[in-house]
Amino acid sequence: MLVVGAGPAGMECAIVLAKHGFRRVHLVDAADEMGGHVRWVRRLPGLGEWGRVVDWRVVQIAKAKAIERFPGVRLGPAGVLEYGVELVVVATGSRWAGDGLNAFSHEPIAGADPSLPHVLTPEQVMLEGKRPPGRRVVVQDCEGYYVAAGIAELLASEGYEVEIVTGIASVAEVANATLEGPSIRAQLARVGVTWRVDAMLDEIRSDGVCGADHYGRRFERETDGVVLVTQRRSDDALYRALVADPAALATAGVAGVYRIGDCAAPRLIADSVFDGHRLAREIDGPHPAIPLPHLRERAVLEPSV
Ligand SMILES: Cc1cc2nc3c(=O)[nH]c(=O)nc-3n(C[C@H](O)[C@H](O)[C@H](O)COP(=O)(O)OP(=O)(O)OC[C@H]3O[C@@H](n4cnc5c(N)ncnc54)[C@H](O)[C@@H]3O)c2cc1C
Incomplete structure (x- = not known):
């Protein structure tokens, strides 16, 4: 399992994949430090508190034996195809x-x-x-x-x-x-x-x-x-290049490519984290890219029939 991008979405996805039972999750990021946008947002005056989004996940990733980190690696489509994985999650974020x-x-x-x-x-x-x-x-x-x-x-x-x-x-x-x-x-x-x-x-x-x-x-x-x-604009070039060539994916043995977080559409941190979490939870489903509907545990109104 390969997760490209260690911003809030990619970090959360890797953690939940490891909890879900995946034994080898590779988390690759072009930057040396994890955190994506939050790496610099936390340095703005008065915004240090936002660092908690990353700090907590850095600790969880360090504890998770299944996750291996590869900092300072920028992957292009060829790099992903050569990687030798079955599933790829693209969490490459967005830019202003x-x-x-x-x-x-x-x-x-x-x-x-x-x-x-x-x-x-x-x-x-x-x-x-x-x-x-x-x-x-x-x-x-x-x-x-x-x-x-x-x-x-x-x-x-x-x-x-x-x-x-x-x-x-x-x-x-x-x-x-x-x-x-x-x-x-x-x-x-x-x-x-x-x-x-x-x-x-x-x-x-x-x-x-x-x-x-x-x-x-x-x-x-x-x-x-x-x-x-x-x-902000999604940084989705890698995702688009991969899904544009199904034959190359099949030859490389890649069964699924998914995008999460700002790469799918720029959004708030909480929504990016949710997106990564949801995909990891539903990765075994028939269509992981499509969120399962919310199911009420308790009906508020009794059906009238
Ligand atoms: C200035 C700013 C303010 C924001 N304010 C808020 C706010 O107030 N509240 C809120 O909830 N949200 C806010 N957000 C949004 C929030 O920061 C983002 O939604 C969140 O960071 C997105 O997480 P992500 O993991 O999808 O992407 P990112 O955080 O962008 O992380 C993407 C990661 O992918 C890596 N990457 C990209 N391409 C490659 C590649 N080819 N190979 C390897 N690695 C790659 C990058 O290095 C980066 O680390 C703000 C965002 C910004 C920029």
Whole structure:
């Protein structure tokens, strides 16, 4: 059994497969450390607590004799086919869109290209240490949770002058549901971050940005860089390449290829973990890729017949 990707979904899947009786589960990840996105999310200001998602599973994996870890290995389709396994779970996660694709316009933002020095993705900021070429930064947010706020606070603490432009009605609006919204905004205000709500950039240049709010009022701003927290895209190239060639799978003796977590569709951590858990529990079923229906243990209403 091969699990490609040791983010929350792949880690959980490997643990449950081992509990389920699989005697050899190989957990392979391109990174040296397990945890996927959570490796860097936990380093954002105030977000260390999220590390528990990974830390608990690191211990469980270390205890599970059936699981063997292979860090620092990036597998392509050929590597998977040569691996010599019967079942493959692809848990390769997702990445932030570098072209500004977002749920408001459903299109990229003109001028958004993360190969340019003044356009940055969250992964570039957190994993590669990329920084804007000057002190003024705009963070374009369309996620509404803590990523834009976390990156804005981080950059402000490093001395950058930061404005969040959010397509949502409030900064960190999703965090209102967990009662964290007011404290996140208070902390941003304390460190000098400003914001513009209900607004989207529609052009990014090396010396500034322009955009409009949802009511048609246009704005322009001089800036040295833009961080794009617009939307994530599944990293599903490996899965697609494998399932596109059933003959090669048959020749290699691979009986099943499944995808879980953000690789299937970007989602919350809890949903990624559930996806990995569910697949491992149902792996012996006739159609493991299709979740079994929820069965009520106790009927709430008596049938009327
Ligand atoms: C910035 C950010 C904020 C988030 N906020 C929240 C939140 O507030 N609450 C919440 O519940 N969820 C949140 N999420 C979502 C959550 O982090 C993800 O849903 C979760 O990490 C997905 O887990 P995963 O295992 O599917 O993928 P990932 O965590 O992306 O892990 C994928 C792993 O696969 C590895 N990999 C990729 N390709 C290969 C390959 N070819 N060979 C070997 N290894 C490979 C990668 O190195 C990586 O370790 C957030 C995500 C991000 C990025």
